[in-house]
Amino acid sequence: MKVTVFGIGYVGLVQAAVMAEVGHDVVCVDVDQNKVDKLKQGHIPIYEPGLTPLVKSNYEAGRVDFTTDAARGIAHGEVVFIAVGTPPDEDGSADLKYVLAVAKTIAEHMDSHKIIINKSTVPVGTADKVSAKVAETLESLGKNVTFDVVSNPEFLKEGAAVNDCMRPDRIIIGTESESAEKKLRELYSPFNRNHDKIIVMDIRSAELTKYAANCMLATKISFMNEMSNIAELMGADIENVRRGIGSDPRIGYQFIYPGCGYGGSCFPKDVQALVRSATGVGYSAKVLEAVEEVNYAQKEKLFEYIMRHFGGDVKGKTVAIWGLSFKPNTDDMREASSRVLMENLWKAGAKVKAYDPEAMEETQRIYGSRDDLDLVGTKESALNGADFLVICTEWQAFRAPDFELIKEKLSSPLIFDGRNLFEPNMMLEYGLHYYAIGRGLSVKGQ
Ligand code: UDX
Numbered sequence: 001m002k003v004t005v006f007g008i009g010y011v012g013l014v015q016a017a018v019m020a021e022v023g024h025d026v027v028c029v030d031v032d033q034n035k036v037d038k039l040k041q042g043h044i045p046i047y048e049p050g051l052t053p054l055v056k057s058n059y060e061a062g063r064v065d066f067t068t069d070a071a072r073g074i075a076h077g078e079v080v081f082i083a084v085g086t087p088p089d090e091d092g093s094a095d096l097k098y099v100l101a102v103a104k105t106i107a108e109h110m111d112s113h114k115i116i117i118n119k120s121t122v123p124v125g126t127a128d129k130v131s132a133k134v135a136e137t138l139e140s141l142g143k144n145v146t147f148d149v150v151s152n153p154e155f156l157k158e159g160a161a162v163n164d165c166m167r168p169d170r171i172i173i174g175t176e177s178e179s180a181e182k183k184l185r186e187l188y189s190p191f192n193r194n195h196d197k198i199i200v201m202d203i204r205s206a207e208l209t210k211y212a213a214n215c216m217l218a219t220k221i222s223f224m225n226e227m228s229n230i231a232e233l234m235g236a237d238i239e240n241v242r243r244g245i246g247s248d249p250r251i252g253y254q255f256i257y258p259g260c261g262y263g264g265s266c267f268p269k270d271v272q273a274l275v276r277s278a279t280g281v282g283y284s285a286k287v288l289e290a291v292e293e294v295n296y297a298q299k300e301k302l303f304e305y306i307m308r309h310f311g312g313d314v315k316g317k318t319v320a321i322w323g324l325s326f327k328p329n330t331d332d333m334r335e336a337s338s339r340v341l342m343e344n345l346w347k348a349g350a351k352v353k354a355y356d357p358e359a360m361e362e363t364q365r366i367y368g369s370r371d372d373l374d375l376v377g378t379k380e381s382a383l384n385g386a387d388f389l390v391i392c393t394e395w396q397a398f399r400a401p402d403f404e405l406i407k408e409k410l411s412s413p414l415i416f417d418g419r420n421l422f423e424p425n426m427m428l429e430y431g432l433h434y435y436a437i438g439r440g441l442s443v444k445g446q
Pocket residue numbers: 154155156157158159214217221254255256257258259260261262263264265266267326327
């Protein structure tokens with residue numbers, strides 16, 4: 001099938017690559033000429049496992065192409081994805097200017113029926129706005145062409161995006177048009193094997209499904225973080241509590257890991273956006289407001305532990321940090337807990353020596369060169385001359401470090417672990433002072 005994707009960001013590029021891989025004929029359109037040129041040369045703008053070979057091989061095979069020529073893109077696809085960004089505007093609601101600009105462009109260039117698919121995470125009611133924009137533009141140009149607008153949210157996780165797209169748990173299609181549903185069933189049939197994963201519903205429910213999914217997951221995390229704070233004060237161990245409740249299939253083991261807060265491009269933005277749009281319809285989303293508040297506080301946790309340990313003074317200390325990205329297997333630093341920690345440490349007069357397997361360039365890009373930030377090439381070298389170690393991201397490579405070496409290199413044998421990677425008893429045996437989240441240690445000490 002001939003497919004066009006507007007927006008070569010995270011969602012658009014992954015979606016385009018997997019569609020090309022199963023044989024669809026895909027053209028990607030973006031306004032950024034530099035990005036288009038680089039992609040044609042095989043430079044992928046984001047780090048995502050498996051994506052580079054997928055894009056390269058499909059580009060070489062002629063199944064996916066990149067262009068800034070919107071007219072060409074629109075002439076090409078029977079289905080046209082809108083996968084451009086929806087950044088939060090000042091009040092936290094999703095800004096639709098890019099989505100609506102693409103809708104207008106599509107209308108300006110289309111000469112035959114198009115199925116326009118909203119893939120970007122957009123508030124409930126956006127499909128109606130896209131329809132209105134397309135209709136209004138067509139009318140002003142005196143064009144008599146038909147179209148459908150479908151909501152088809154993505155559920156991909158960074159670090160596992162290719163697999164999530166290739167083997168989705170569900171494919172949500174929001175449409176009332178039978179012909180559009182038929183076309184999308186055909187488009188997604190290569191991804192819909194073994195059992196039917198397609199769930200068809202009205203457009204508004206599809207739009208809300210995306211927010212509800214992310215808000216539910218964020219709620220699980222904030223709930224567990226709240227439990228971890230309570231556990232700490234009550235002398236319980238959240239890791240035991242986690243195992244104890246996860247065994248109930250109604251709760252489940254997934255997404256109940258306490259830590260130094262959730263980040264990324266989706267949870268913080270989507271929770272905020274749903275709070276705002278609920279307010280817009282006269283509803284105050286109290287649970288979601290609390291989810292956000294708990295997460296905000298949780299990102300301060302590591303710094304609080306550190307300050308408590310050092311009696312409120314870390315001036316002149318050098319802090320080794322392992323893990324900067326908001327989660328493993330990505331170079332994405334958006335809303336990462338490490339940023340809150342580093343910025344707090346800098347304000348308090350400490351220096352940071354940091355290592356991340358993928359996010360070093362991105363960190364450099366965000367913070368530039370500064371005297372109090374030293375980005376180093378290995379986790380071991382981050383320990384050189386450091387006073388203590390903080391772990392912000394649970395990369396696999398941090399799970400079994402050389403504890404003797406850590407102890408030897410740090411001036412204080414001290415680890416603050418924001419992802420609960422180690423067993424406190426084992427740390428004690430190594431003679432390391434260990435703080436984790438919700439394990440009682442930050443209150444009791446050792
Ligand atoms: C999320 C959703 O999982 C995905 O379905 C949606 O399409 C986009 O948003 P992503 O942002 O890539 O994906 O990351 P995810 O793996 O969900 O993790 C988000 C954050 O939650 C990370 O900072 C992670 O460290 C944190 N997290 C996750 C926890 O703190 N505890 C957990 O138990 C799980």
